[in-house]
Amino acid sequence: xxxxxxxxxxxxxxxLAAARLGDDAYGMTIRGEIAQRTGRQVTIGAVYATLDRLxxxxxxxxxxxxxxxxxxxxxxxxxxTRAGVTALERARDQQARMWSGLDLSRILRR
Amino acid sequence: xxIEPAPPRLARLIARWALPEPERSEALVDLDAxxxxxxxxxxxxxxxxxxxxxxxxxxxGLIMRRRRRQRASGATxxxxxxxxxxxxxxxxYAFRLLLRRPGFALAAIVTLGLGLGTTAAVTTVVHGVLxxxxxxxDPDRLVSVRETHRSWSSRGQSSYPDYVDWTRATSFxxxxxxxxxxxxxxxxxxxxRVSIVEVTTxxxxxxxxxxxxxxxxxxxxxxxxxxxxxxxxxxFWRQRFGADPAIVGRTLRLNGQPIAVIGVLAPGFAFPxxxxxxxxxxxxxxxxxxxxRYQHWLDVIGLLAxxxxxxxxxxxxxxxxxxxxxxxxxxxxxxxxxxxxxRDMMVGDIRPALLVLLGATVLVLLIAVSNVAGLLLxxxxxxxxxxxxxLALGATRVRVYRQILTEAFVIAAAGAAAGLLxxxxxxxxxxxxxxxxxxxxMPHLADLSFDWRVVGVAMALxxxxxxxxxxxxxxxxxxxxxxALAASARGPGGxxxxxxxxxxxxxxxxxAVVLLTGATLLAxxxxxxxxxxxxxxxxxxxxxxxxxxxxxxxxxxxxxxxxGDLLERFARMPGVERVATINQLPLTGTGxxxxxxxxxxxxxxxxxxxxxxxxxxYLEVQDLPLENGRAFDGERPESPRVVIVNRALADAVFPxxxxxxxxxxxxxxxxxxxxxxxxxxxxxxxxxxxSAMAPVVYFPYSQSPERSLSxxxxxxxxxxxxxxxxxxxxxxxxxxxxxxxERTMASILSESRPVFLRxxxxxxxxxxxxxxxxxxxxxxxxxxxxxxxxxAREIGIRQALGATRGDVLRMVIGQGFRLALAGAxxxxxxxxxxxxxxxxxxxxxxxxxxxTFVSVPLLLLSxxxxxxxxxxxxxxxxxPATALRME
Numbered sequence: 001x002x003x004x005x006x007x008x009x010x011x012x013x014x015x016l017a018a019a020r021l022g023d024d025a026y027g028m029t030i031r032g033e034i035a036q037r038t039g040r041q042v043t044i045g046a047v048y049a050t051l052d053r054l055x056x057x058x059x060x061x062x063x064x065x066x067x068x069x070x071x072x073x074x075x076x077x078x079x080x081t082r083a084g085v086t087a088l089e090r091a092r093d094q095q096a097r098m099w100s101g102l103d104l105s106r107i108l109r110r
Numbered sequence: 111x112x113i114e115p116a117p118p119r120l121a122r123l124i125a126r127w128a129l130p131e132p133e134r135s136e137a138l139v140d141l142d143a144x145x146x147x148x149x150x151x152x153x154x155x156x157x158x159x160x161x162x163x164x165x166x167x168x169x170x171g172l173i174m175r176r177r178r179r180q181r182a183s184g185a186t187x188x189x190x191x192x193x194x195x196x197x198x199x200x201x202x203y204a205f206r207l208l209l210r211r212p213g214f215a216l217a218a219i220v221t222l223g224l225g226l227g228t229t230a231a232v233t234t235v236v237h238g239v240l241x242x243x244x245x246x247x248d249p250d251r252l253v254s255v256r257e258t259h260r261s262w263s264s265r266g267q268s269s270y271p272d273y274v275d276w277t278r279a280t281s282f283x284x285x286x287x288x289x290x291x292x293x294x295x296x297x298x299x300x301x302x303r304v305s306i307v308e309v310t311t312x313x314x315x316x317x318x319x320x321x322x323x324x325x326x327x328x329x330x331x332x333x334x335x336x337x338x339x340x341x342x343x344x345x346f347w348r349q350r351f352g353a354d355p356a357i358v359g360r361t362l363r364l365n366g367q368p369i370a371v372i373g374v375l376a377p378g379f380a381f382p383x384x385x386x387x388x389x390x391x392x393x394x395x396x397x398x399x400x401x402x403r404y405q406h407w408l409d410v411i412g413l414l415a416x417x418x419x420x421x422x423x424x425x426x427x428x429x430x431x432x433x434x435x436x437x438x439x440x441x442x443x444x445x446x447x448x449x450x451x452x453r454d455m456m457v458g459d460i461r462p463a464l465l466v467l468l469g470a471t472v473l474v475l476l477i478a479v480s481n482v483a484g485l486l487l488x489x490x491x492x493x494x495x496x497x498x499x500x501l502a503l504g505a506t507r508v509r510v511y512r513q514i515l516t517e518a519f520v521i522a523a524a525g526a527a528a529g530l531l532x533x534x535x536x537x538x539x540x541x542x543x544x545x546x547x548x549x550x551x552m553p554h555l556a557d558l559s560f561d562w563r564v565v566g567v568a569m570a571l572x573x574x575x576x577x578x579x580x581x582x583x584x585x586x587x588x589x590x591x592x593x594a595l596a597a598s599a600r601g602p603g604g605x606x607x608x609x610x611x612x613x614x615x616x617x618x619x620x621x622a623v624v625l626l627t628g629a630t631l632l633a634x635x636x637x638x639x640x641x642x643x644x645x646x647x648x649x650x651x652x653x654x655x656x657x658x659x660x661x662x663x664x665x666x667x668x669x670x671x672x673x674g675d676l677l678e679r680f681a682r683m684p685g686v687e688r689v690a691t692i693n694q695l696p697l698t699g700t701g702x703x704x705x706x707x708x709x710x711x712x713x714x715x716x717x718x719x720x721x722x723x724x725x726x727x728y729l730e731v732q733d734l735p736l737e738n739g740r741a742f743d744g745e746r747p748e749s750p751r752v753v754i755v756n757r758a759l760a761d762a763v764f765p766x767x768x769x770x771x772x773x774x775x776x777x778x779x780x781x782x783x784x785x786x787x788x789x790x791x792x793x794x795x796x797x798x799x800x801s802a803m804a805p806v807v808y809f810p811y812s813q814s815p816e817r818s819l820s821x822x823x824x825x826x827x828x829x830x831x832x833x834x835x836x837x838x839x840x841x842x843x844x845x846x847x848x849x850x851x852e853r854t855m856a857s858i859l860s861e862s863r864p865v866f867l868r869x870x871x872x873x874x875x876x877x878x879x880x881x882x883x884x885x886x887x888x889x890x891x892x893x894x895x896x897x898x899x900x901x902a903r904e905i906g907i908r909q910a911l912g913a914t915r916g917d918v919l920r921m922v923i924g925q926g927f928r929l930a931l932a933g934a935x936x937x938x939x940x941x942x943x944x945x946x947x948x949x950x951x952x953x954x955x956x957x958x959x960x961x962t963f964v965s966v967p968l969l970l971l972s973x974x975x976x977x978x979x980x981x982x983x984x985x986x987x988x989x990p991a992t993a994l995r996m997e
Contacts (some may be wrong), residue, residue, distance in 0.1 A: 041162065076136065
């Protein structure tokens with residue numbers, strides 16, 4: 001967050017999915033995690049494009065594939081960097097502060 | 111190992127194309143695995159999922175590629191402006207715009223798809239029938255050779271002695287003959303009557319066709335008493351012999367004789383003049399056929415020697431025929447030769463129909479393109495403000511121009527894709543509308559498949575359309591230029607904004623008038639044709655053919671007795687009201703003609719007539735009126751020979767009346783035998799329904815029995831029921847007697863080429879015309895609706911200044927109606943100029959049929975009026991106060 005950027009919504013979802021999956025975080029599992037938990041239709045292309053951006057922002061680290069391996073073993077796994085963890089925490093805190101003391105039902109009642 | 115279900119191929123290709131490496135290889139592996147998991151449950155849902163993944167990934171793939179390029183070139187956040195970057199951007203922007211206005215996009219794409227698809231389908235048919243080379247060795251040198259006669263109508267067949275003379279001509283590499291026949295095939299199950307083609311042994315060499323298995327005919331196969339070998343078609347080989355690879359040497363029992371199969375013709379082999387015939391045998395003319403120059407029965411084709419023209423070949427053969435005329439002046443004195451390319455002979459009468467179809471298609475495409483151009487124009491006008499802002503903010507004109515062209519291109523590409531779907535469907539509909547009999551008689555139509563070259567044509571058309579579609583809106587947007595910004599702030603003015611749109615709508619109306627005129631003329635021709643009486647009532651007539659073989663019906667009296675017994679049995683059957691036989695059926699256009707002279711009419715000249723042999727009772731079955739004299743009634747074979755003639759013959763030969771009692775002589779084939787005319791009957795049509803009634807001579811069956819004949823029965827029961835019980839009756843009479851070619855007279859009529867061609871064209875072009883009328887109406891509606899919206903302020907002012915509702919209505923409707931009038935006038939002029947190309951297909955109406963030329967424009971004007979009505983009503987709803995506040 002060196003440049004003071006904020007996380008987009010889908011970036012946030014992607015980081016969270018990667019965090020939940022731990023050692024098993026790669027394109028397809030992240031897609032599955034988001035789709036399953038949010039019920040949203042997520043395309044693999046969207047996930048990859050976001051992963052790509054998050055890596056370039058330094059929020060995710062890519063484990064380079066084993067060059068000797070082929071097929072599924074050749075895929076890249078993603079892991080949160082320290083900056084990634086910080087970004088998520090910051091996003092959560094910001095949200096929490098925005099939510100605190102807010103009762104939406106009051107708006108409707110008026 | 112279990113085979114995993116494969117994802118949809120096209121979707122997988124898209125996914126592969128969409129994503130860059132390294133994501134590509136990962137994603138494909140994982141997507142396939144996930145697909146396999148999902149497909150094990152509900153397959154369809156899995157396909158949908160895969161498609162969404164593939165298509166949904168496309169834009170992200172583009173984004174990733176672009177970002178990586180930027181990173182690689184060290185660029186920061188500003189994008190260096192490159193052509194390809196802008197292209198992608200333009201395309202994405204165009205997609206987004208189209209998705210934001212799905213109604214507009216759908217209208218444009220469907221319209222364009224209809225136009226392009228129709229064009230592609232019809233082009234495929236025309237290409238297949240008229241342009242694709244015939245599937246023979248050297249199709250350009252193949253010709254049909256026909257003998258023509260000045261004094262009587264002839265189907266151009268030649269006699270065997272003539273054919274033998276021609277084989278010596280030096281203009282030809284090969285001259286070959288073919289003729290059709292039927293044989294009784296026995297062996298498995300009931301006796302079966304099958305069609306065969308008898309050909310001279312060099313026939314396949316002339317065509318340049320080799321069998322796929324076995325050998326072709328050799329000259330020795332044509333020597334002996336009768337055929338001992340046959341070639342069979344691929345279809346027959348599969349169906350009858352289960353595609354037995356050891357087919358060569360197996361036998362078929364034909365007419366009681368074992369005949370060896372020596373080969374199987376290639377799967378694609380077809381010879382349309384003979385239709386779809388399974389067995390091909392060497393030709394064995396009878397002794398009489400070998401000797402008689404006046405018996406014309408053999409169809410002849412030739413392979414021209416290299417470098418020889420059809421004219422040279424014709425001159426050589428004509429000289430040969432003239433020389434033969436010295437020997438036999440009765441026939442050859444008036445003979446001539448006609449040579450035409452084999453293809454022309456096959457498609458001669460379809461060509462005008464196909465060209466008309468193609469012309470109609472071009473009109474449909476033009477209207478579709480004008481319609482989409484109109485839509486784009488309207489949009490460009492509506493977006494004038496957007497373009498004005500962009501230009502004002504420093505966008506170059508080239509940049510804006512490219513953006514508009516890209517949009518047009520995206521629409522054209524989507525239209526082309528939709529067109530492919532339309533073309534596929536339309537092609538099968540076009541071919542399905544053709545009866546099997548007609549299909550077999552036209553080259554290539556049966557196996558017409560989607561041609562990828564046609565896809566190329568569609569794509570090229572789409573690209574052209576894109577440029578054409580984009581150009582006008584682009585000019586409008588740029589022409590409006592900076593002014594658009596200023597103008598749009600006040601709302602678009604109404605003066606010159608829609609000159610191009612008006613021209614497009616006017617053109618659409620004119621083209622719709624042309625198509626509707628053509629459709630009406632053809633429909634009226636078809637109606638006339640259907641109300642043309644063939645001289646008898648075809649409904650309720652069931653027909654079939656049968657042949658009494660030499661065993662056991664060895665003599666003429668055997669044949670006559672069996673004929674009489676069979677007719678008696680048929681007549682007793684329930685549901686059969688009347689029954690009779692004739693050697694060749696009406697409306698089929700086949701059968702003999704013969705030349706005759708009137709006895710005592712010294713030098714009255716040759717006459718010719720169709721020759722038909724009928725049983726007693728035939729006139730009653732057909733309900734032909736007996737106008738003079740008597741019908742046949744049990745004529746005895748040994749009594750003096752008698753004939754009945756038809757009205758056409760009586761009028762032509764005995765114009766002053768009194769045909770009954772006259773005697774005629776058939777000088778060519780029965781010299782010295784006089785036939786007394788005992789009756790004159792009404793005309794019936796033996797040829798195509800659109801031909802003139804020809805002179806006919808009827809002979810009584812008892813005096814000239816034939817083995818091969820058509821039974822014709824009038825019944826009130828369903829044809830299938832009657833034919834079923836007749837088949838049983840024949841079986842119980844003689845189990846070895848096959849009946850074949852079962853048809854109703856109504857189907858003979860409706861499947862005949864003149865009826866079928868006009869019905870088909872009238873139908874297809876009516877569908878085209880309806881589509882174009884709709885498109886033109888939508889175009890007019892769109893123009894007026896846009897104009898009313900744009901002129902809301904003006905209308906408001908007019909109303910404020912005291913214009914009545916009637917004035918407003920008149921103004922809006924008048925604007926549309928004037929345009930429609932101009933379009934209709936232009937359409938009439940175009941239709942008058944073009945309708946003469948229809949002339950050969952018209953029947954009972956002229957190309958300038960007044961009724962058509964009055965009613966079609968009237969119909970179109972009323973449609974136009976309806977299209978004007980809605981926008982006009984909307985103009986009435988303009989609130990003067992609101993309109994003025996728009997300022």
